Amino acid sequence: MHSGDIPHISVIVPVYNTEAHIEKCLNSLIGQTMQELEIILVDDCGTDRSMDIARRYADTDSRIRILEGTENTGVAQARNRGMEAARGEYTAFIDSDDWLSPDYFRLLYDKAIAEQADMVKGTFCAVWPDRTEPSGMNDSIRQCLQRYSFPGIAYTYAFWNTLYRTDMLRRHNIIFPALTHGEDMVFLVKALLHTNKLALEDGAVYYYNQRDTSASRTISTLYYDSLFKHYGMIADMLKQSELPRQDIIEYWQLAISQPLLTHHLHLAEEKNTDFHIWFFTQTRRLLMNGGYAYELYYHYPDPFYRSIFDMEPGQLASFYTKHHCRPDFSRKQEWSVRLWGIPILRIRRIGNTTKIRLFGISCAKIHHLPSASHSTYKLSS
Template identity: 30%
Template sequence: MPRLTLVVPAYNVQSYLRECLDSVLGQDFGDFEVVAVDDCSPDRSGALLDEYARRDERVRVLHLEQNVGLGRARNAGLARATGDYVLFLDSDDTLTPGALGAIAERLDATGDPEILVYDYARTFWNGSERRNLLRAYLVQEGPEVFSLRERPRLLDLLQIVWNKAYRRDFIEKHGFEFPAGYYEDAPWTFCSLISAQRIAVLDRVCLRYRQRRAGGNILRTVSRRHFDVFDQYDRVFAHLDAHPELERWRPEMFRKMADHYLTVLDKPDRLPPDARAEFYRRAAADYRRRLPAGFVRPPGTQGRKYAFLALGSYPALAGVKVANKVRRTVRTQGRRQAGRARDAAVRLFYQAQLRLPLDQDLALFSAYWSRSYACNPAAIDAAVARLAPHIRRVWVVKDPAAPVPPGVEVVRPGSREYWAALARARYTVNNVNFADEMVKREGSVHLQTHHGTPLKTMGLDQQRFPASTHMDFADLLRRCDRWDYSLSANRFSTEIWERVYPCGYTSLETGYPRNDALVNATAADVRAAREALGVADGRKVFLYAPTHREHHAEFTPRLDVAALAEELGPDVTLLVRGHYFYAPSPELARLTAGGRVRDVSAHPRIEELYLAADALITDYSSAMFDYANLDRPLVVFADDWQIYREVRGTYFDLLREPPGAVATSQEELTGLLLSGAWDTEETTALRAAFRERFCEFDDGRAAERVVRRVFLGASPDAVPVVPLRERRAVPSPPEALAAGRG
């Protein structure tokens, strides 16, 4: 029998669940079990739990057949607990290193109390952490084991269950279980604390309580379900009625009840406006019905609110709140006005356009900060033209000479036409974010396509690597709040996007539309790509596409490409693709004049370069994930891997999980390419595993999937994903040339 059982319910937490379970299974204390409960989660939480159970026998998984809510999911896990003590851990929170060892040691030192209360810290999206403000209540004073009568201030701690270890026989003796509905922690916490005879405390942060910015706390949802709080306090007072020996706690429970009701009324994100007066009447009725004899109201503002409850005077309470709100609004508006001193004429024009109706058939597209017609937005645009021709397609493009397809209108950033389209378009599509000034209008649809599968850290994770960015993360999240949909090419990306951009969008696991051109390519497409580049038949083509490095001001290939081309000989053409963040390289221009090295940094469609190449040489670029769809050899040149990981951070170890051959020096790379070690049975197996993980949704119909869902309102499964093993193979350059000759 284990010392500890951790009950971990899971529902819609696929982006946080790994971090939670890793924090448990990585503890230095091992005498525990995890009872993980999949509360019929619609995402992949259940599959992730099964994955961990296969890897670690301490994890047992219970899959519920229907969603029952947090309280009942905990009950289901509790029924299967076998440990001496039960701990409840929410699946988006984490244990601190050494927490379980410290808890077990404290339990031993205090002679197995019925409840051990330990501390927690709130963690925020910006990386900050704040310890429980009432941590002083957990400092050891007097006897190491005590009853609540000796330390009644423990009732003022947040009414939560996940900062306590409960002796299992104590739970069973009293028959404690979680009720259904909101605020399920209140009756459990209060009834267990007032019933316990032996309590101990641990003045140590054992748990990090994640403050999710969006979608994490169901209590921040405007709903009539907040009326559940009345049922929860019915249970608390029923427990008091059933146990006369606990009568001394009635005034304290009354105070907690009144405070809780007032908190629900005070929070703007709880009750629908038309339900507030009804809630107040029920709260006032409970107040008058349960008022203990001789009860003394608290002083100050809170005491006045108690008086309003006693009188049943909702208008008076609401009046106080309105006055406070007015004062706050005046201060806030003053700050905002000071920060919005911009071009008055443009602002007024945009505001005027915002007052006009949305154009239901207008879609505004942009890619790479309006550099060109490219990437996922371009592939979606082409699919819109085919599948939804009634949509008017407008692109934001800086360069007047940038090519766009027929039927596409172009506006320049900052022009009146731009602001008009931004204000009135029902659909906005981008692979980055539009300007901060963009107003997200009700009824509009904003589609974030992204522009790669992330190897390097993104979004909020970049806070851990300040040398890589000067981003204002609060501004970033305000921009991301505008998203309605976020595209993903694989489950790996979905988990990361949802965690590092914690906003209220819907993830669309459609695949990347830009990769349709790769997956659907024919032998003729491959030949055309090589002919457009002027590559002679029979020549081997290696595409070298390194990523951007924040610590480099300009593009300097880490390879001596001239020396590499010389070593590879006259039958090899080396294409070099610099990152779009960099200006054209004079050095590459000089080498291109020699013939065997070609600077293709300005080529408008990288997909054509992929089709022309026999193999891709890259470092940490997301190009590897796209190119893998062709099932052609990939070579990783990682001469500065440790520096890159430390400066930018990565999500997995590319040297341990590569898509093919790896070289850490130019000499090693040259040897690989000359010996043929870049394309072997071993590298093919590595590529197959890589494709299985990262190419799962790129089946050639991603753009259609997006357009039917977002623009035409089809169901999510209208265009099923073709499994990887059933997809048609894309011809390699030698196969394409042979087919052309045949």
């Protein structure tokens, strides 16, 4: 590629304390069968020899550009700096401890051109010290799109093995928020909401190095703050989108609600009561601000409820009060559901009223009219 040519792809590589791995990463980049690349190495001011190695590679390959840094700002801001400097038609990301198959960018770019796609996702393999596990995410996305319009229901992470049209990112101001956790999910959801088309290319393989010392495995107080902040950002984007409500609720279930409960399960023995109170307070606020607590009540307890998911809330309320499915109030006045030992919802019958609480939130009341064959309901504000 000549110096004045516009590269097909700008590859952004944040560099921070990956001295033991960066050569393998850079070798996989300069050895790509597609040569029309610019490789942007962003110095995030680590404490090892990673950037010394990076500069040595830059001296031997004119496609490598180095963005010098003055302080450690974190991976989100490093990627944003790289995007600002990118000149390519498409933008790609790779972490400096990962590597790529030789035809990775050729396959992604050819698919992007052939299908006129704003995003093209490859596949990836998680690489552990003793094994390599191929991802089945692309197959999950294909199955998801048979039922839903939003691929994000199955494409919930791994933003890095995707090619993005640079103009799309800039027109919609798609950047990484300054968070210590979850910035990649926010970026990915916004990109998926604005893309004209997502294409899949199974032959392009990204090798995702699993390191116990990586930032994604480091837990701190800032981690928990970022956890709820990034879910809140996603909730706001979904509320403003034109996605079908069923798609949004399915995303909430798989990408937000279940992970939140899993987080709590893993933290249960490590944190005190005050933390648990704070955690569930934040969870309740997130659900209520998102506006999906009522629907999630039907979604949580049992996969059986998916079969009645197309019903309107009024129909669902009537469905419950006629005892066509659980709970059976003929034998008791209160019914509750737990997931992983965590209380999720409580349904209580008081006289002619059924009260429904989710995560301790009063989200619905169903009034049974003794002289009529149906019930009325209202959502709690």
